Structure formats: C-alpha cells, structure tokens
Amino acid sequence: DGGITQSPKYLFRKEGQNVTLSCEQNLNHDAMYWYRQDPGQGLRLIYYSQIVNDFQKGDIAEGYSVSREKKESFPLTVTSAQKNPTAFYLCASSLRQDSYNEQFFGPGTRLTVL
Amino acid sequence: RKEVEQDPGPFNVPEGATVAFNCTYSNSASQSFFWYRQDCRKEPKLLMSVYSSGNEDGRFTAQLNRASQYISLLIRDSKLSDSATYLCVVWGPGGGNKLTFGTGTQLKVEL
Numbered sequence: 033d034g035g036i037t038q039s040p041k042y043l044f045r046k047e048g049q050n051v052t053l054s055c056e057q058n059l060n061h062d063a064m065y066w067y068r069q070d071p072g073q074g075l076r077l078i079y080y081s082q083i084v085n086d087f088q089k090g091d092i093a094e095g096y097s098v099s100r101e102k103k104e105s106f107p108l109t110v111t112s113a114q115k116n117p118t119a120f121y122l123c124a125s126s127l128r129q130d131s132y133n134e135q136f137f138g139p140g141t142r143l144t145v146l
Numbered sequence: 147r148k149e150v151e152q153d154p155g156p157f158n159v160p161e162g163a164t165v166a167f168n169c170t171y172s173n174s175a176s177q178s179f180f181w182y183r184q185d186c187r188k189e190p191k192l193l194m195s196v197y198s199s200g201n202e203d204g205r206f207t208a209q210l211n212r213a214s215q216y217i218s219l220l221i222r223d224s225k226l227s228d229s230a231t232y233l234c235v236v237w238g239p240g241g242g243n244k245l246t247f248g249t250g251t252q253l254k255v256e257l
C-alpha cells in the first residue's frame with residue numbers, strides 16, 4: 033500500500049539528548065514537510081523540502097534539523113537546543129509544493145522529553 | 147490576530163442535526179482553502195477543498211466569502227462517526243507557499 037510512515041509512534045527522551053524522527057513515503061512525492069502540533073494550537077511548519085537535496089526553514093525551525101538525501105525519506109532531528117520539544121510531530125508529503133496538491137500526513141510521532 | 151481563526155467548540159449536537167462551523171482568515175491574498183478532519187490523536191486528513199462558488203460533497207457543504215474573508219462548513223444529518231476536530235486550512239497567507247492551520251473546531255455527535 034502507498035502511504036507515509038513515521039516511526040516510532042511514541043518516543044521518550046531525556047532532556048539534553050538529540051533525537052531523530054523517521055518519515056518515509058512511497059507515493060513518489062517531490063515535496064515533504066514536518067509539522068508540530070501542540071494542544072490548543074494549529075499545526076506549525078518546521079521544515080519543508082521541495083526536492084531531493086534541498087530544504088527550507090518553516091515558521092519554527094530553531095532547534096531542529098533535517099536532511100533530504102533520498103526522495104522517499106525526510107528525517108527530522110530534534111536537538112537539545114529546542115526549548116520545548118514535547119509535542120506531536122507530523123510528517124506530510126505532496127506531489128509538488130503548491131495549492132493544488134493535497135498534503136498527505138503520516139500517523140505522527142508523540143515525543144515526550146522528561 | 148491569528149492568521150486563521152476558528153471557534154474551538156466543542157459543538158455537542160444530537161445525531162441527525164445540522165451543524166455549521168465558520169473560520170476567518172486575516173490575509174486577503176490567501177489563495178486556496180480547505181477543511182481537514184482530525185480524529186483524536188490521529189493525523190489530519192483532507193475532507194474537502196473550498197471553491198469560490200461553494201461546493202458540496204454528500205452531507206458536507208463548504209462555502210467561501212472572499213469579501214468577508216471567511217469560510218464555512220455545513221454538515222447535514224450528523225452521524226456519530228462525524229465526531230472529530232475540523233481544521234480550517236488556508237494556503238498562501240502572509241507570503242510563502244505554505245499551509246496555515248486553524249486550531250480546529252471540535253464536534254461531538256451524540257445519540
């Protein structure tokens with residue numbers, strides 16, 4: 033089946049540790065995105081990538097890093113510089129980055145920093 | 147002012163009722179508009195796009211008023227399975243090609 037997978041579903045880390053969240057898609061989509069969702073807030077864009085080996089900062093990129101070495105993969109690293117990392121992280125992809133192409137979301141990773 | 151604003155609810159309605167949600171957006175340059183549905187602790191999924199002339203998909207009707215900068219979603223004959231959070235989503239406000247999400251309106255359909 034085609035889709036987006038994220039792993040793990042739940043992740044617990046100690047404060048000060050870096051952690052990498054996985055996102056893989058087999059939809060042959062060019063564009064991929066990372067969002068963060070906090071209670072009472074809308075999804076906020078962390079990073080996005082329109083094509084392999086290229087990515088741009090979103091609205092809240094501080095404390096995060098990404099890579100896009102393969103079309104199907106867009107991992108997100110939450111670094112120790114991120115002040116409030118506990119959140120629900122959602123990865124998405126679309127055929128291209130424009131208003132006409134639906135963004136499909138993965139099931140998300142819930143990160144808790146203790 | 148938030149770029150996309152929604153009443154968080156919850157809207158508690160009996161099964162079979164008609165319910166309407168509104169959403170306002172701040173940037174008149176916004177280009178495209180959507181309603182997404184998000185079930186509890188799940189990922190958002192596209193419910194429908196919103197077109198200038200209004201559009202319908204089964205029990206769901208979406209409308210756009212560009213002059214007043216608001217979007218609406220009408221659900222007729224509510225089902226228990228409609229219980230979810232409905233996210234108003236706008237493409238392109240404030241420059242930059244990206245989606246901006248509202249905080250969502252929670253709907254609870256009861257027997």
